[in-house]
Structure formats: structure tokens, C-alpha cells
Amino acid sequence: MSSVIQEVASTRRTAGERRKGDGRMAALFLAPWFVGLFLITAGPMAASLYLSFTDYDLLSAPTWIGVDNYVRMFEDPRLLQSLQVTFTYVFVSVPLQLAAALALALVLDKGMRGLALYRSVYYLPSLLGGSVAIAILWRQIFGADGLVNQVLALVGIEGTGWVSHPDHALNTLIILNVWTFGAPMVIFLAGLRQIPRMYYEAASIDGAGRLRQFWSITVPMLTPIVFFNLVLQLINAFQNFTQAFVVSGGNGGPADSTLLYTLYLYRKGFADLDMGYASAMAWFLLLIIGGMTLVNFLASKYWVHYDD
Amino acid sequence: MRTSINQRGRRGAAVAAGAAATALILSACGGGDSGVGGTGEVEAQDCPCEIRFSWWGSDERHAATQEIIDAFEAENPDITVVPDFTDWDGYWNKLSTTVAAGDTPDVMTQEERYVSDYATRGVLADLGELDIDTSKIDESILAGGRIDGTQYALPTGINAYAIVANPGVFEEAGVEIPDDTSWTWEEYVEVANAVSEGAGEGVWGAQDYGFNEAGLNILARQKGESLWTPDGEIGVSEETVAQFFQTSLDLMADGGQPDASRTIEYQHAGPEGSLVGTNVGGMASFWSNQLGALSEASGEDIQLLRYPGETEFERTGMYYKPAMFYSVSATTEYPDAAAKFVDFLLNSEEAAKINLTDRGLPANTDMREVIADDLTDADKQVADFMADLGDEIVDASPVPPNGSAEMQDIMERINTEVVFERITPEEAATMFMEEVNAAIAD
Numbered sequence: 001m002s003s004v005i006q007e008v009a010s011t012r013r014t015a016g017e018r019r020k021g022d023g024r025m026a027a028l029f030l031a032p033w034f035v036g037l038f039l040i041t042a043g044p045m046a047a048s049l050y051l052s053f054t055d056y057d058l059l060s061a062p063t064w065i066g067v068d069n070y071v072r073m074f075e076d077p078r079l080l081q082s083l084q085v086t087f088t089y090v091f092v093s094v095p096l097q098l099a100a101a102l103a104l105a106l107v108l109d110k111g112m113r114g115l116a117l118y119r120s121v122y123y124l125p126s127l128l129g130g131s132v133a134i135a136i137l138w139r140q141i142f143g144a145d146g147l148v149n150q151v152l153a154l155v156g157i158e159g160t161g162w163v164s165h166p167d168h169a170l171n172t173l174i175i176l177n178v179w180t181f182g183a184p185m186v187i188f189l190a191g192l193r194q195i196p197r198m199y200y201e202a203a204s205i206d207g208a209g210r211l212r213q214f215w216s217i218t219v220p221m222l223t224p225i226v227f228f229n230l231v232l233q234l235i236n237a238f239q240n241f242t243q244a245f246v247v248s249g250g251n252g253g254p255a256d257s258t259l260l261y262t263l264y265l266y267r268k269g270f271a272d273l274d275m276g277y278a279s280a281m282a283w284f285l286l287l288i289i290g291g292m293t294l295v296n297f298l299a300s301k302y303w304v305h306y307d308d
Numbered sequence: 309m310r311t312s313i314n315q316r317g318r319r320g321a322a323v324a325a326g327a328a329a330t331a332l333i334l335s336a337c338g339g340g341d342s343g344v345g346g347t348g349e350v351e352a353q354d355c356p357c358e359i360r361f362s363w364w365g366s367d368e369r370h371a372a373t374q375e376i377i378d379a380f381e382a383e384n385p386d387i388t389v390v391p392d393f394t395d396w397d398g399y400w401n402k403l404s405t406t407v408a409a410g411d412t413p414d415v416m417t418q419e420e421r422y423v424s425d426y427a428t429r430g431v432l433a434d435l436g437e438l439d440i441d442t443s444k445i446d447e448s449i450l451a452g453g454r455i456d457g458t459q460y461a462l463p464t465g466i467n468a469y470a471i472v473a474n475p476g477v478f479e480e481a482g483v484e485i486p487d488d489t490s491w492t493w494e495e496y497v498e499v500a501n502a503v504s505e506g507a508g509e510g511v512w513g514a515q516d517y518g519f520n521e522a523g524l525n526i527l528a529r530q531k532g533e534s535l536w537t538p539d540g541e542i543g544v545s546e547e548t549v550a551q552f553f554q555t556s557l558d559l560m561a562d563g564g565q566p567d568a569s570r571t572i573e574y575q576h577a578g579p580e581g582s583l584v585g586t587n588v589g590g591m592a593s594f595w596s597n598q599l600g601a602l603s604e605a606s607g608e609d610i611q612l613l614r615y616p617g618e619t620e621f622e623r624t625g626m627y628y629k630p631a632m633f634y635s636v637s638a639t640t641e642y643p644d645a646a647a648k649f650v651d652f653l654l655n656s657e658e659a660a661k662i663n664l665t666d667r668g669l670p671a672n673t674d675m676r677e678v679i680a681d682d683l684t685d686a687d688k689q690v691a692d693f694m695a696d697l698g699d700e701i702v703d704a705s706p707v708p709p710n711g712s713a714e715m716q717d718i719m720e721r722i723n724t725e726v727v728f729e730r731i732t733p734e735e736a737a738t739m740f741m742e743e744v745n746a747a748i749a750d
Contacts, residue, residue, distance in 0.1 A: 058408040059429040144569050161569030164576075166728055249576050250397060251717055255724040270401040272714055272747075273425060275408075 052279035069280035082264040093177040101181040105188035126182030135246030166257040191225035359414035362392040364399035427460035438647035452630040461633030465668025469522035481506030488613035496616035500564030503590035515592035518723035529625035540709030553733035631668025714747040
């Protein structure tokens with residue numbers, strides 16, 4: 001360590017040499033991250049790739065079975081169900097979540113008093129939403145005798161047990177995900193601040209109304225931020241686990257209606273002792289997420305506006 | 309570490325299992341499969357030594373088990389027992405990952421749905437070769453821990469799956485608790501409907517039994533079938549499965565059971581939050597060792613009843629289920645110390661007096677007398693009930709085959725489809741056959 005520092009100190013002569021020294025320094029500081037990457041991420045990933053071609057029950061040594069696990073996936077009705085649930089969950093909750101985030105960001109951007117407080121309050125669900133406590137709370141709120149039904153009863157509607165009904169359980173999870181809009185909201189807020197005020201001044205001098213300003217200035221200027229949020233939240237939503245695990249009691253119920261892909265993967269690996277298949281599922285999920293992200297980037301050419 | 313897992317409970321344990329999985333894959337990557345399975349020869353070591361004992365359960369059980377460990381260590385100063393415990397769900401995730409990582413606990417608690425998976429993959433030691441006294445355990449109960457002729461597991465105690473009845477609710481409804489020695493399945497439905505009707509809004513006659521395969525097993529045995537055959541196949545007919553689901557559906561339709569959504573919610577609420585436990589239901593199906601929890605939660609003297617139909621068909625269906633098992637790792641370095649500890653758990657009066665009926669009514673028949681004076685009223689009732697059943701039980705229920713751990717999931721999924729009337733009982737029976745066959749095939 002100290003020799004590196006001495007070396008860095010003694011090589012401050014030419015710009016070229018200095019750059020070289022900085023590189024070494026950077027490598028040194030990055031080293032812990034690389035160790036983490038290889039030991040905690042890349043190593044297990046390589047192992048799971050290998051395991052995905054084996055029959056592995058965790059209790060005895062894995063045996064090589066080639067692509068059997070991947071072939072089995074095409075004949076597994078529960079896998080299809082889990083994909084259906086996951087895609088519904090992702091494609092309904094992410095747009096709603098981003099819409100909610102943008103709407104709140106627009107309101108907060110007006111510069112009201114106590115902005116910092118409101119910003120924190122609305123960000124709070126994002127911090128809590130993935131937690132076990134909130135998921136348990138959700139079970140209570142949407143239970144047959146829960147808060148939601150008590151409110152509904154006031155206006156004369158008799159609700160059902162939302163979490164325990166196969167037709168509604170997924171919707172409660174979607175609402176929970178939408179509710180955690182704080183992170184994209186903060187990013188939207190930062191994006192709104194970036195838009196030069198002079199555009200709005202010029203537009204209002206030209207006689208453009210608020211709505212016109214929103215559609216012609218705010219929206220196009222904000223598209224890179226929307227894109228960024230979309231990519232992140234899609235990937236996040238595909239990987240969601242805790243909420244579904246807790247709300248469904250750990251098994252994707254009732255009747256597989258909340259069987260998110262990650263939940264099924266977990267059950268296959270640890271409950272059914274089918275880790276080879278679970279590893280294959282993990283790689284298939286990687287392909288799905290990679291594919292979705294690629295499509296996202298390709299499509300972005302047509303709607304994302306970069307101001308340069 | 310111990311308390312932190314305990315506090316974070318089951319969800320935390322799931323997360324921990326995830327972390328353990330990462331670690332496992334890591335070790336699989338770096339270290340090959342040296343620790344996997346039980347094929348490698350391990351040289352037995354002498355003590356002083358340290359062995360690890362793992363179990364699942366509630367806080368009460370953790371405290372009691374620690375007391376037993378302390379008593380054992382006082383008697384055997386050269387052996388240290390390291391406790392390793394979680395709740396039920398987390399237990400199996402953790403156990404499978406520790407086995408995969410080559411770190412199998414020296415002594416572990418097993419259960420009938422999992423024991424075959426572990427035994428046939430070489431994880432468990434042949435207990436017949438170790439010095440453990442099993443002479444005080446009934447042969448038919450010992451058989452529950454024997455797979456392909458080898459004693460891989462020793463039963464801790466016995467339970468029976470039974471109907472529990474809440475006398476307070478029956479009184480409120482103006483209905484008499486039925487005579488359980490002769491009642492039929494039809495009478496079960498009638499009684500449940502009568503309680504619902506008599507007790508009024510918000511109180512029901514029965515909680516749905518369809519989530520647990522034990523009730524199905526009893527019905528199957530009454531009809532001369534059995535959930536599993538001794539060869540590890542499905543032994544119940546599609547017709548019986550359909551009948552099982554149909555009865556529960558009829559009950560819901562006639563008001564004897566709550567609606568489908570509430571049924572699911574009560575199912576997830578455990579004994580304490582169940583219909584009977586919260587005094588809003590007349591009857592439910594539970595394992596006999598849960599009677600204490602039900603009585604305490606409800607404040608009533610909950611009664612144990614035989615399952616309906618015991619005299620209706622060709623034979624009786626009730627059976628003793630080994631509550632849990634003790635097993636020893638096939639790769640332990642200290643098999644003698646592990647055996648000594650298991651022997652202590654099963655055969656010492658000290659352990660029996662601390663454990664009472666927490667791991668079922670003791671399998672060791674001598675210990676039942678040892679603890680008789682220390683039992684609560686509920687536990688006394690369990691002991692008497694089990695003794696009464698002794699003459700009626702025809703035979704033991706075969707050990708479930710590999711893959712039967714999925715049963716819990718399959719039952720829950722199919723029964724949910726049934727109570728929401730998304731499939732008919734006949735379709736449910738077909739689905740049951742297909743899914744269970746698939747589970748035990750791979």
C-alpha cells in the first residue's frame with residue numbers, strides 16, 4: 001500500500017505518467033469491488049449456469065443431464081402460469097407507478113412550502129415497500145375484515161377478502177408496487193429542475209397555455225428521465241420477491257394467482273429440492289430481462305428526446 | 309446469530325436461506341462436491357467434542373430444548389451440544405443448504421414428508437448400528453422411521469389427526485357435541501350446518517379440512533385404501549379424493565363453513581387464529597398436539613373427537629403419526645456422541661419431564677407415565693385420547709415417498725381452486741393424481 005503511494009508520488013512528472021499512476025490508484029480502490037463481483041456475483045452465476053445443466057437435489061451431488069431442465073420448462077404449466085402472473089404484474093404496475101411518480105413530482109415541483117417534508121413523506125413508501133412489515137400490513141388492510149372493506153362498507157359495498165381471493169390477490173400486489181413510487185419520483189423531480197426556465201418564459205410570451213407547455217416542453221425534455229426510470233423499474237419489477245412471498249404466505253397462493261416467477265424459482269429450488277431446474281429458470285429470467293431491456297433501448301430511438 | 313434468526317422469524321429465515329444459497333453455490337464452485345451426500349467414509353473421532361443439534365419450532369420449544377441440552381451437558385461434560393433452530397418453513401430451506409454445503413448437523417429433527425428424501429440420498433446414518441435404546445418404543449411406531457428396512461430415524465412421539473370441537477360454540481348454537489365413536493361423514497355435515505344455523509351470523513360449524521392430506525388419508529384408510537402404498541405409490545382412488553373435496557364444498561354451500569375467502573384467511577391464521585381458537589367455529593381438523601394451543605387461545609376446554617366415518621366403512625382410518633424424528637448425520641465425526649444425545653432425548657426421565665408432549669406424546673411408553681403428573685388438562689386429554697385409540701387403530705400409515713414434501717403445496721393449491729369453485733371436485737381429483745404422481749416421480 002505505502003509503496004504504491006510512494007510510487008504515485010514519485011511519478012508526478014509528465015501528464016502521461018501521471019495518468020498511468022492514477023490508473024493504478026483507481027485499480028487499487030476498485031479492488032474490493034472486483035473481489036465482490038467475482039466472489040459474490042460472477043462465481044455463483046457461473047456455478048448456477050453449470051447447475052442448470054444438471055439434476056441437483058441439494059442433498060446429493062449434481063449429475064449432468066444436458067438441456068433437460070430447459071426442455072422441461074416448456075412442458076411446465078406452472079411455469080407458464082408464473083410467466084403470465086409476472087408479465088401482468090410488471091406491465092400493469094410499472095406504468096401506473098411511473099404515472100403516479102410523475103404526477104406527484106409535477107405537484108411538488110411547484111415549489112410549495114415544506115417541500116422537503118413532502119418529498120420525504122412520499123419517498124417513505126419506497127424505503128418501506130419492500131419490507132416484510134409492510135407486506136404483513138398489506139395482508140391486514142386487504143383482508144376480509146380489513147381496512148379496505150371497512151371503508152367500502154361505509155358506502156354500502158360488501159367487499160371480499162382481497163388478498164385471499166384468486167381474482168384479486170395480484171391486484172393488491174400491483175397496488176403495493178405502485179405505492180412505492182418514491183424513487184422514480186425523486187428522479188423525476190431532479191429532471192424537472194433541469195429544464196431551463198427560459199423555455200417556459202418564451203412559451204408563455206408566445207401565448208402557450210399550461211397544458212401546451214406541459215406537452216411541448218416538459219414531456220419531451222423529460223423523456224430521457226422517463227426512459228431511465230422505465231428501464232430501472234421494469235428490471236426491478238421482474239425481480240420482485242419479498243412482497244409476493246409475504247402476502248401470499250410464501251407459496252404464490254391463492255391458487256397460484258400471485259406466483260411471481262422469482263417465487264416459483266425459489267420454491268422449485270428450496271422447497272421442491274430441484275435446484276438444477278431452478279438454476280435453469282434463473283437463466284431464462286436473465287434472458288427475459290435482457291431481452292426486455294434490449295427492446296426498450298431499441299424503441300427509445302423513436303420516443304426519447306436528447307437535447308443536444 | 310441465534311436470537312437474530314429467532315427475532316426475524318420466518319421471512320428472515322427465507323432471506324437467510326437465500327444468502328445461504330449464494331454461499332452454497334460459491335462453495336460448489338470452489339470446493340467441488342466433497343461434502344455432498346453421505347458416500348464418503350468419515351473416521352469417527354473421540355470426545356471431548358462438539359455436536360450440532362438442529363430443530364424447528366416455537367419459542368417455547370427453543371427454551372425447553374436448551375434446558376434439555378443443559379441437562380445432557382451436565383451429565384456428559386466432554387460433549388458440547390450447539391443449538392441450531394428456526395421456524396418450520398425456514399428449517400427445511402436451511403437444512404437442505406447446509407447439507408449441500410457439507411455442513412450437515414450431527415443430530416437433526418426430521419419429519420415424515422422429508423425423511424425419505426434425506427434417507428435415500430445418504431444424508432442419514434443407520435441408527436441400528438449406533439448405541440441407542442429403542443426397546444421402549446412400540447414396533448409399529450418405530451416402523452415409521454424405517455425406510456427400505458433401515459432405521460434412519462427414531463420417532464420422538466406420536467400425534468393423531470383429529471376433529472377438535474369448541475364446547476362453548478356448541479352450547480351457543482344449542483347443538484350437542486356428537487358421539488365420535490359412531491358418527492358418519494353425513495352427520496359431520498349435518499352437525500356443522502346445525503351449529504352455523506344455531507349460532508347465527510359470524511359463527512360457523514366447521515373450518516375447511518381440505519388443506520391437509522391427513523384427513524384424506526383417514527377417509528382413504530376407512531375405505532380400505534391409503535394415501536401412500538408401502539411401495540411409495542399413491543394408494544388413494546380418484547373417487548375417494550373427489551368425495552373428500554365434495555364434502556367440503558357441500559358444507560360451504562349449506563353454510564356449515566365460511567365463504568372461500570375467509571376459508572383461506574383462517575387457514576393461514578394457525579391454531580391461535582383459527583375458527584375454533586377464536587371461538588367463532590364449532591369444529592376443525594388439527595393434530596392432537598395442537599390441542600393445548602387451541603385451548604389456550606380460546607379459553608375453552610376444546611374436545612378431541614375421532615374423525616367421522618370410523619364405523620361407516622370397512623375399517624377405521626385413524627392412525628398414529630410419528631410427530632417428528634431424530635436422525636443422525638451419516639457424515640458426523642462423532643457418531644457415538646450423537647447417539648448418546650439421541651438416547652438421552654428419547655430415554656431419559658429428565659428430558660421427558662422438560663419436553664412433556666411438545667414433540668408429541670412420548671414414543672417411549674415408559675416416559676408417558678413419567679410425565680403423567682406434570683401434564684396440563686389439555687395434554688392429559690391428548691394422552692387419554694391416544695390411549696383410547698390404541699385398540700381401534702388397524703395399522704401404521706406407510707412412510708410417504710420421496711417428493712411428498714410437495715404435498716402441502718399441492719393440497720393447498722387444489723383445495724383453493726375447489727372452494728372458489730373454479731374446478732369441480734372430480735376435476736380436482738384428476739389434478740391431484742397428476743400433480744402428486746409428478747411430484748413423487750422426480
